[in-house]
Amino acid sequence: MRKIIVTSLAALLGIVNLFPFIFMLSSSFKPLGKIFEYPFRLVPEPFIWDNYKGIFGEQYKFALWYQNSAVMVVLTLALKCAIVSITAYAFARLRFRGRDMIFLLFLAALMLPGDATIIQRYVIYKVLHLTDTVWAIALPAAFDVYFVFLLRQFFLSIPFELTEAAIIDGCGHFRVFYRIILPLAKPALMTMILFSFVWSWNDFTNPFIFITNMDKQMLTVGIAMFQEMKSQNYALQMAASSLALIPVVLLFMFSQQYFIKGIATSGIKG
Amino acid sequence: MKKAALARSHSLRRQEQWIGYGFILPFTIGFIVFQLAPLLSSVAISLTNLSFISNLSGVKFVGLQNFISMAGDEQFTGALWRTIYYCFLFVPGVIAASLFFAFLINRNLYLRSSIRTAIFMPYVSNMVAIAVVWALLLDVNDGPVNALLRALGVENPPLWLLGEKTAIPSIVMIVVWQNIGFFMIVFLAALQNVPNELYEAAMIDGAGGFAKFRRITLPLISPTTFLLTITAIINSFQNFGPIQVLTKGGPGAASTTLSVNIYQESFVHYRIGYSTAQAIVMFVMILAITVIQWRGQKKWVTYS
Numbered sequence A: 001m002r003k004i005i006v007t008s009l010a011a012l013l014g015i016v017n018l019f020p021f022i023f024m025l026s027s028s029f030k031p032l033g034k035i036f037e038y039p040f041r042l043v044p045e046p047f048i049w050d051n052y053k054g055i056f057g058e059q060y061k062f063a064l065w066y067q068n069s070a071v072m073v074v075l076t077l078a079l080k081c082a083i084v085s086i087t088a089y090a091f092a093r094l095r096f097r098g099r100d101m102i103f104l105l106f107l108a109a110l111m112l113p114g115d116a117t118i119i120q121r122y123v124i125y126k127v128l129h130l131t132d133t134v135w136a137i138a139l140p141a142a143f144d145v146y147f148v149f150l151l152r153q154f155f156l157s158i159p160f161e162l163t164e165a166a167i168i169d170g171c172g173h174f175r176v177f178y179r180i181i182l183p184l185a186k187p188a189l190m191t192m193i194l195f196s197f198v199w200s201w202n203d204f205t206n207p208f209i210f211i212t213n214m215d216k217q218m219l220t221v222g223i224a225m226f227q228e229m230k231s232q233n234y235a236l237q238m239a240a241s242s243l244a245l246i247p248v249v250l251l252f253m254f255s256q257q258y259f260i261k262g263i264a265t266s267g268i269k270g
Numbered sequence B: 001m002k003k004a005a006l007a008r009s010h011s012l013r014r015q016e017q018w019i020g021y022g023f024i025l026p027f028t029i030g031f032i033v034f035q036l037a038p039l040l041s042s043v044a045i046s047l048t049n050l051s052f053i054s055n056l057s058g059v060k061f062v063g064l065q066n067f068i069s070m071a072g073d074e075q076f077t078g079a080l081w082r083t084i085y086y087c088f089l090f091v092p093g094v095i096a097a098s099l100f101f102a103f104l105i106n107r108n109l110y111l112r113s114s115i116r117t118a119i120f121m122p123y124v125s126n127m128v129a130i131a132v133v134w135a136l137l138l139d140v141n142d143g144p145v146n147a148l149l150r151a152l153g154v155e156n157p158p159l160w161l162l163g164e165k166t167a168i169p170s171i172v173m174i175v176v177w178q179n180i181g182f183f184m185i186v187f188l189a190a191l192q193n194v195p196n197e198l199y200e201a202a203m204i205d206g207a208g209g210f211a212k213f214r215r216i217t218l219p220l221i222s223p224t225t226f227l228l229t230i231t232a233i234i235n236s237f238q239n240f241g242p243i244q245v246l247t248k249g250g251p252g253a254a255s256t257t258l259s260v261n262i263y264q265e266s267f268v269h270y271r272i273g274y275s276t277a278q279a280i281v282m283f284v285m286i287l288a289i290t291v292i293q294w295r296g297q298k299k300w301v302t303y304s
Helices: A002-027 A050-055 A062-093 A099-111 A114-127 A135-142 A145-156 A161-168 A173-184 A186-202 A205-210 A219-229 A234-266 B002-045 B065-072 B074-106 B112-124 B127-137 B144-151 B167-192 B196-204 B209-220 B222-237 B240-246 B258-267 B272-300
Strands: none
Touching (some): A002 B112, A002 B127, A062 A145, A062 A234, A062 B002, A114 B258, A135 A186, A145 B002, A173 A186, A173 B002, B002 B272, B065 B074, B074 B112, B074 B167, B074 B222, B074 B258, B167 B240, B196 B209
């Protein structure tokens, strides 16, 4: 009996917690005039697709922004996997002078608040001609100290006997890394990929500062701009926002164990 | 024979040295360009009067002038106080709410993982999408929240994001809502590590639910609470994204915190030297909080 009461309380709170999403999705199928109907109707009456057709209409650039965001995320993930994993391999399984000092220096950078260096980064990207390109978002995100740290931990836990024999036999370190270590590190890489996907896809601040050309803009900033332009057309806003949420929600649905485990065991930053 | 093997291992070791440097080279270059250079150049720039509109020849070294000006700049001091206010609302809010949910979900209940997903969902969602929908939910005239309040008999429901006094609390409420999931998962992991025997022993001694919570749970999870508090404080300073999409620092300057003020100084007023100096103040504050907290940790954190 007690279990039922606790469950219903928790379920009720869960639904209240999800209400903004329910409201968003439901409203995206309603005509403009019905959105603020009180009391709230879960199932739109009439149920229409016009808002979704509307945002993909010729006068808006949603399809383009969607594509830009997708390209940016794929680039970020590819670069990050390559750079972070090989760096972590060196710190975990190679001996070279100054290794631990360099690693500590990298770790110290974790304390650096991103918001505090945004102007300098803007100036540097401008000088490197990165502003208004996808590289201004994808490139810096690939140098993620945090995941070097996590992957290093993971690589350290792989027994050294496993790779020693191969190295004595003359197998190069790159092959050891690529053929032995990386396949074993799949769960750790998966965690990195999933979190990075969510962070990159949702990133607002970086595209907002570093990209001004609306043809190069990402979806998040696009929606924010759209909200300003069409500030009265809530129905279109809801459709656009729902579309921005769908990729991460789907991804999360199918892989939540990775997210929960990643946070619970290593406290991946918030 | 033995000598040859030794020589071979020696050359392998030497080789390993260079392979090591080679492997970390790409990351090191990126680290220098994207992290170290912005940090070091900001120290230098904060001592100048650099501006986006003046040409480079007009740039002068002004010493600590930027830092001195801040003390008399009401825009800055106001932003500083609002940052602290935001922090004081956000940190207890997110810690209490996530601890509550962790506690609830840790109990014996049906549908545990579905309920956990429902609480966690906002954490992976897009801040802009969240801002767009909350702006509607909290719409002063037509929004469902105020419609409900009116139906309940509240005559003048709050202005929420549009009110001078309510803007920051409203933003904090939304950001807390978004972050509960993350904090809750970390708390859940800590709660599951509290040995069951302790509760059983306490029950035999006749301790009630609240006594158990206060005497056993809270002390045993205090290292986690401590760590999450630091995380929450540092997060609370990095609030540019949510505020920019929710209120842009308005109405007036009612929700202009340090990070928003720094953005406006540099990208609206083009005062780069001055805004960089403010960014350094923010950076030093975050560092100081970390240090103070680590020192204070010994006093009240119980390690089992």
